[in-house]
Every structure is written in C-alpha cells, then in structure tokens.
Amino acid sequence: MSTITTEELSATTLLRFATAGSVDDGKSTLVGRLLHDSKSVLTDQLEAVQRVSADRGQDAPDLALLTDGLRAEREQGITIDVAYRYFATPRRRFILADTPGHVQYTRNMVTGASTAELTVILVDARNGVVEQTRRHAAIAALLRVPHVVLAVNKMDLVEYKESVFAAIAEEFTAYASELGVPEITAIPISALAGDNVVDPSAHMDWYGGPTFLEHLESVPVAHDLSHCHARLPVQYVIRPQSADLPDYRGYAGQIAAGTFRVGESVTVLPSGRATKISGIDLLGKPVNTAWTTQSVTLLLEDDIDISRGDLIVPSKDAPATTQDIEATVCHVADAPLTVGHRVLLKHGTRTVKAIVKDIPSRLTLDDLSLHPHPGQLVANDIGRVKIRTAEPLPVDSYADSRRTGSFILIDPADGTTLTAGMVGESFAAPEPVKDGTDDDGWDF
CATH class of the missing domain: 2.40.30.10 (Translation factors)
Known part of the structure; x- marks a missing residue:
C-alpha cells in the first residue's frame, strides 16, 4: 500500500482571512477587486454584477456586489452579514470572510475572525484611524489572530500621498502593538482603482512593499503549530463490517492542534486511559505523521472504550x-x-x-x-x-x-x-468575585 508524502500534502497551503473596518471603508470592494483581478470570478457572476451595476446607472461594475450577496445588502449598499468566499491562486488556497463594519454587527466580526489566521483592517485614507478601527484591532488582539494587515484604502482620493499613508500606519501600529498584536503589515491601496491589490501601483512608486495579494500568498501559515500541544477531538468511531478488516477500529476527527506520529504515547480524556498510536490513516492511505486541520483516523494499540466527544492527546502534554x-x-x-x-x-x-x-x-x-x-x-x-x-x-x-x-x-x-x-483570555484583570449559588438542581 502506498504512503502519502509530506510534499504531496503540502503542495498548497490554506489561508483563512477576514476583512474588517468602518462602514464604507471599501471592504467588499477590496474583496471584489481581489477576486476580479486574480481571475477568481466566474463569467456568469461577473455578468450578473455588470447587469445590476448597469441597472443602477453605474458606468463600471460594482465589484462589492461579488460579496454583498443578500438582497437587503445590495439595496442598502452595505454589508450586514458575514460573506464567505473561496478562491485559489497557483500559490495558495483562500477562505475569506467579509465582515460588516457597523457597531451593532460586532458579533459578526468576531464570528468571521475567530478562525482566521490573518485579519485585514481597512482604513479610509481620508479619515485615518477612527473608533471602529481601534475596536476591530482590539478584537483581533483578543482573538489572537497571528497576522494583521492595515489596508489604507482610497489612496486615490488623497492624491496617493506618502505622508498620509505614513501617518496612518504609524498611529495604527503603535495602538495595535500596545494591544499585543504580534505582526502588523501596512499596505497603501485603492480597491476601486486596483492600486496595490493584485498589481503594483504606478501611482505609488514610493511604496516598495508587496501588493495585497502578494502578502496573502507569502504570509507564513503554521498549520503544523509545533508550539501547540497536539489535540484530536474524536468525531466518529470507525468499525467497518468487512472481512478484509475484521479487527479494524479507528477514531476519526480533525486534528485541532499540533502533530501526531505513529508510535507516540497518547492519553484519552476524560477517562485518562493511556495507549500508543499504531497507525494513522489519511484519505484512505497510511501516513507516519499528521498535523493541524487534517482529518484523520487514529489506530491505537489497546482496545479502549472511546466514543464521540473524547479527546486524544500526547501523554506528555495532557491538559488537566x-x-x-x-x-x-x-x-x-x-x-x-x-x-x-x-x-x-x-x-x-x-x-x-x-x-x-x-x-x-x-x-x-x-x-x-x-x-x-x-x-x-x-x-x-x-x-x-x-x-x-x-x-x-x-x-x-x-x-x-x-x-x-x-x-x-x-x-x-x-x-x-x-x-x-x-x-482564560482576559482584556484586563477584574476583581475577584465570589461565585453565586444556585438552588434549582443545577448547582454542580
């Protein structure tokens, strides 16, 4: 039986990212421009956008419509729900979440950024860093998003001035760094005109950094997460009724963190029973190693009572x-x-x-x-x-x-x-509070 190689599994990587910013900062337009210029839009989708734009009397397609999918959003010209898009380039696959900018939709931004490895915070170059910018930076810090991109949009409306971009980037970087954001990259763009989104801008020769897409394609994504303890929540117990595999018992799930290896000692929680990994199946083939986000089946040396909801972890890194x-x-x-x-x-x-x-x-x-x-x-x-x-x-x-x-x-x-x-996350250290009591039979 053939074995899947690490090279085959790592041919392309997946980046999950979310957009955030104030109302009318151009989040949906940026996403639309990204999809359009990277040729990730189907012909019928683009034709539909062109028709709607023409009905509105617009000369050019409104690329924001590629993500504003709800009728209410299209009618208001705003994003009111998280819009997800999936696309790929030769270098990487992407899942993006375009989140609303209104204060009352803060929960949507949390939803969109909760699984993101990168958050894009847009700023209107005319307005600079505003209250909602700080709010979204705080949420990105709280959610521990590893990478934050400050996209200073609408540079065409400030005559592509380097001084405007530099002042905004300095203010935001100082604020976000105080919040504990680990990595901040500032990029000047015009989503409407396409400057520095996919192609370098001819109007900002003073900027020597990557375009928006180049940064998305090159930012490191540590799916191995070697610094994290390995975790596999058991989703399903596989026992095929097959004469070829009479004793097969596998524990399937998506690896939530870290790396598992054949021969490694593991513990099943909450029971605390210990055993060793005798095999790992991935896509129907055996592998020696599996890591974060891969859906696998673990085979164990001992016959242990394991069911959905249990957690398989390395014995040396078992949580309390x-x-x-x-x-x-x-x-x-x-x-x-x-x-x-x-x-x-x-x-x-x-x-x-x-x-x-x-x-x-x-x-x-x-x-x-x-x-x-x-x-x-x-x-x-x-x-x-x-x-x-x-x-x-x-x-x-x-x-x-x-x-x-x-x-x-x-x-x-x-x-x-x-x-x-x-x-365990905390935005501050609140005063110790004595637990209340409960008298209706739910006091565990």
Missing part, C-alpha cells in the same frame, strides 16, 4: 480536566446571557450541561474600559464569565490553542447559539 471555566466571551444571541443561566457548553465534539455562575465584567468597546458586574450580556457584548459544567472537560488556554481553548454556549431549549468563548 476541570468543571470550572473562566473565559472571555462574545454574546451573539438577541436574548441576554444572565447569571444563573442554564446552558449547554460545546467544546470540540463534546456537549455538556453548564451554568453561568458569574459575569465579573463587560468590556465597553467605545473606550475599552470595563464595566464591573453587569449581571448580563446582551447581543454584541464582550465580557468575562465563570461557568460550572456538569462533567469535567479537558480544556486548554485559548492562548495555547484557539481550537481546544474555545467553546460555544447553546440554549438547551431550542439549540440557539448564545455565546462564543475563549478560555
């Missing part, structure tokens, strides 16, 4: 299990999250009952100050919570793993997603 979780959350539901709220907590492939024991603080996005003990979180709020789960969970810090350090809270009545959480 706990029923008490402190986290920063973004509330995404219209109904508020309150102290004493009974919820379901989904972590990886495992879902357990839980109670919100306390809400120590809420972040005021206007000035990044803290409002202590708000009692509840409403839609778009970001705050600190303390949660007690009915069963122990093997959780990592979000700083160590964005996948196994995150969770969602679900309404047990109708399955609505209430809140997205990041374990």
Whole structure:
C-alpha cells in the first residue's frame, strides 16, 4: 500500500482571512477587486454584477456586489452579514470572510475572525484611524489572530500621498502593538482603482512593499503549530463490517492542534486511559505523521472504550480536566446571557450541561474600559464569565490553542447559539468575585 508524502500534502497551503473596518471603508470592494483581478470570478457572476451595476446607472461594475450577496445588502449598499468566499491562486488556497463594519454587527466580526489566521483592517485614507478601527484591532488582539494587515484604502482620493499613508500606519501600529498584536503589515491601496491589490501601483512608486495579494500568498501559515500541544477531538468511531478488516477500529476527527506520529504515547480524556498510536490513516492511505486541520483516523494499540466527544492527546502534554471555566466571551444571541443561566457548553465534539455562575465584567468597546458586574450580556457584548459544567472537560488556554481553548454556549431549549468563548483570555484583570449559588438542581 502506498504512503502519502509530506510534499504531496503540502503542495498548497490554506489561508483563512477576514476583512474588517468602518462602514464604507471599501471592504467588499477590496474583496471584489481581489477576486476580479486574480481571475477568481466566474463569467456568469461577473455578468450578473455588470447587469445590476448597469441597472443602477453605474458606468463600471460594482465589484462589492461579488460579496454583498443578500438582497437587503445590495439595496442598502452595505454589508450586514458575514460573506464567505473561496478562491485559489497557483500559490495558495483562500477562505475569506467579509465582515460588516457597523457597531451593532460586532458579533459578526468576531464570528468571521475567530478562525482566521490573518485579519485585514481597512482604513479610509481620508479619515485615518477612527473608533471602529481601534475596536476591530482590539478584537483581533483578543482573538489572537497571528497576522494583521492595515489596508489604507482610497489612496486615490488623497492624491496617493506618502505622508498620509505614513501617518496612518504609524498611529495604527503603535495602538495595535500596545494591544499585543504580534505582526502588523501596512499596505497603501485603492480597491476601486486596483492600486496595490493584485498589481503594483504606478501611482505609488514610493511604496516598495508587496501588493495585497502578494502578502496573502507569502504570509507564513503554521498549520503544523509545533508550539501547540497536539489535540484530536474524536468525531466518529470507525468499525467497518468487512472481512478484509475484521479487527479494524479507528477514531476519526480533525486534528485541532499540533502533530501526531505513529508510535507516540497518547492519553484519552476524560477517562485518562493511556495507549500508543499504531497507525494513522489519511484519505484512505497510511501516513507516519499528521498535523493541524487534517482529518484523520487514529489506530491505537489497546482496545479502549472511546466514543464521540473524547479527546486524544500526547501523554506528555495532557491538559488537566476541570468543571470550572473562566473565559472571555462574545454574546451573539438577541436574548441576554444572565447569571444563573442554564446552558449547554460545546467544546470540540463534546456537549455538556453548564451554568453561568458569574459575569465579573463587560468590556465597553467605545473606550475599552470595563464595566464591573453587569449581571448580563446582551447581543454584541464582550465580557468575562465563570461557568460550572456538569462533567469535567479537558480544556486548554485559548492562548495555547484557539481550537481546544474555545467553546460555544447553546440554549438547551431550542439549540440557539448564545455565546462564543475563549478560555482564560482576559482584556484586563477584574476583581475577584465570589461565585453565586444556585438552588434549582443545577448547582454542580
């Protein structure tokens, strides 16, 4: 049986990125220009955009329509929901999320950037860094997005002046660095005219850096994540009814972090049983090594009781299990999250009952100050919570793993997603708060 090589698996890499910025900064136009100039738009899509643009009396196609897919968005000329697009160049595959700029759609930006390896924050060159720019920088820092691009857009409207770009880049870089953003790249562009989006601009010969697409194609994406502890949430137990494989028992899932190797000692949580990896199957073929984001099946030396929701980890890097979780959350539901709220907590492939024991603080996005003990979180709020789960969970810090350090809270009545959480993350150190009590049978 042939073995898949590392070279075959790494022929192209995937970059997930999100766009953010204030209203009318040109996010959708930038994405449209990127798709158009990189020849990633189908002919019928471009023809549809041309028809709608002509009906509006526009001389040129409105490329923003390539991502503003909802009728309400097209009619208003704004983005009100996260628009996802998939495209590829010879060097890389991309998944992009175009997020809204309105303050009331902050939760959408959190959703779009939560899985992103890069966030693009647009700034109108005429307006510079504004309140919403700082807000999106703070969210990118909180979500620990590894790479941030400052795209100074509409340079054509400021006569392509280097001084305007330099002042904006300096102000934003200083602010974002204080927030802890690890890497910031500033690029002057005109999404409408196409300057420095895919092709270098003839109007800004003073800029010697990469174009927007060149940066997207070259920014390092560490899917191996060797600095992270390896984690595999078990999604499915495979036992084929086949005479050729009478004893086959595999544990399938997508690797959430790190790398697994044949022969490695692993522990299954929450049971704590230890064994070794006897084989790894990927796309129906055996491999010796598998890493983050790959969907694999692990074969183990010992016959252990494992089911969906369990977590397979290296024995030397096994996380502690706990029923008490402190986290920063973004509330995404219209109904508020309150102290004493009974919820379901989904972590990886495992879902357990839980109670919100306390809400120590809420972040005021206007000035990044803290409002202590708000009692509840409403839609778009970001705050600190303390949660007690009915069963122990093997959780990592979000700083160590964005996948196994995150969770969602679900309404047990109708399955609505209430809140997205990041374990251990903190935008400040709130005062210690004594946990409340609960007398209705959910006090775990």
